[in-house]
Amino acid sequence: MIEVKIPLKITLFGEHAVVYGEPAIAATISEKMKIRIIPNDKMILKSNSLSIKGIKVNLDEMKLESEETGKILSYILSTINYFKDEIGKQKNALIEIESPVEPSVGLGTSAAVVVGTVAGYSKLLGLDLEKEEIAKISYKIEKSVQGGLGSRMDTYTTALGGIMYFPPKEGYEKINKKLNITAGYIRRIATTAETLKRVKSIREKDEDLFNQIISTIGKIVEKAKKAIYQENEEELGELMYINHGLLMALGVTLPPIDNLVSTAKTLGILGCKISGGGGGGSIICTKDERAKILLSTIGAKIIDSDIIDDGVTITEIN
Numbered sequence: 001m002i003e004v005k006i007p008l009k010i011t012l013f014g015e016h017a018v019v020y021g022e023p024a025i026a027a028t029i030s031e032k033m034k035i036r037i038i039p040n041d042k043m044i045l046k047s048n049s050l051s052i053k054g055i056k057v058n059l060d061e062m063k064l065e066s067e068e069t070g071k072i073l074s075y076i077l078s079t080i081n082y083f084k085d086e087i088g089k090q091k092n093a094l095i096e097i098e099s100p101v102e103p104s105v106g107l108g109t110s111a112a113v114v115v116g117t118v119a120g121y122s123k124l125l126g127l128d129l130e131k132e133e134i135a136k137i138s139y140k141i142e143k144s145v146q147g148g149l150g151s152r153m154d155t156y157t158t159a160l161g162g163i164m165y166f167p168p169k170e171g172y173e174k175i176n177k178k179l180n181i182t183a184g185y186i187r188r189i190a191t192t193a194e195t196l197k198r199v200k201s202i203r204e205k206d207e208d209l210f211n212q213i214i215s216t217i218g219k220i221v222e223k224a225k226k227a228i229y230q231e232n233e234e235e236l237g238e239l240m241y242i243n244h245g246l247l248m249a250l251g252v253t254l255p256p257i258d259n260l261v262s263t264a265k266t267l268g269i270l271g272c273k274i275s276g277g278g279g280g281g282s283i284i285c286t287k288d289e290r291a292k293i294l295l296s297t298i299g300a301k302i303i304d305s306d307i308i309d310d311g312v313t314i315t316e317i318n
């Protein structure tokens with residue numbers, strides 16, 4: 001059996017802007033997804049946290065017909081098919097996914113599923129991929145599932161681990177500094193793939209205004225990188241509020257979260273913003289007990305958001 005542990009991740013700065021060539025900063029957290037891959041005579045997928053809204057079963061053939069299922073399984077199926085189509089290798093296996101959170105909560109669950117399946121399934125196929133190669137393949141798969149939209153941020157952060165700065169356009173740099181974050185999430189009204197499409201349509205409506213917003217986010221990311229190195233939490237927090245305001249301008253936040261963020265600022269919590277694709281999902285604040293109370297007022301589930309240095313880890317258990 002092959003067991004893969006994959007850290008979830010938070011986006012500290014630069015979500016959405018990074019898709020259009022701006023920089024970003026993300027980090028892995030102590031909440032981990034686990035994927036077990038066991039050789040089997042048939043390809044079977046088990047996932048503890050999937051809930052499918054509405055299904056239609058053809059009882060004669062016992063065939064489950066559900067568009068929702070196809071969508072939900074698209075990241076895993078695309079990964080299996082990648083190895084079949086691009087590498088010409090396939091093996092049947094039982095793939096068991098155990099996630100500490102529901103799917104699509106703004107914590108890089110899609111990246112975790114792809115990175116974990118690439119890491120574990122390639123091992124089953126006898127390939128010995130470096131983490132950088134796992135990240136590269138995963139980025140290609142995640143982006144293709146998302147209709148060609150997406151950046152290298154989530155898959156590289158999840159595969160390599162730690163606090164990761166992504167310079168404009170390409171490359172990455174590990175930031176060896178400490179950060180203390182409080183985080184939680186609420187249910188989402190849209191997946192990241194859907195939010196990415198909506199942001200793209202905003203760009204098509206007014207490209208000049210869009211570029212001004214994302215280039216300003218890019219400037220915030222560069223300032224945030226300096227603030228992290230200088231361990232200046234006040235500056236970092238202030239930049240989180242400004243980044244949130246610009247994500248509001250892109251239309252990816254929700255009123256209850258916007259109210260929470262402005263209340264956080266009034267209370268004197270140093271910083272607070274959404275994290276990830278938006279449309280609900282995760283919210284991060286500079287570490288503060290009051291942030292936990294505030295998050296629970298909107299029904300958010302508080303997560304274990306210690307920032308860790310681990311990326312994906314693969315263990316072969318005979």
Ligand SMILES: Nc1ncnc2c1ncn2[C@@H]1O[C@H](COP(=O)(O)OP(=O)(O)OP(=O)(O)O)[C@@H](O)[C@H]1O
Binds near residue numbers: 104
């Ligand atoms: N436990 C799981 N089992 C199977 N598929 C999962 C699981 N968790 C997530 N997924 C897949 O990832 C999709 C959610 O990806 P999405 O990008 O919307 O959320 P996210 O990655 O958590 O958020 P963000 O990209 O903003 O960080 C789900 O629709 C499903 O296809």
Ligand SMILES: C[C@@](O)(CCO)CC(=O)[O-]
Binds near residue numbers: 011017153
């Ligand atoms: C919204 C986005 O910037 C972050 C999602 O976690 C998408 C991406 O970078 O792929």
Ligand SMILES: [Mg+2]
Binds near residue numbers: 108154
């Ligand atoms: Mg995602």
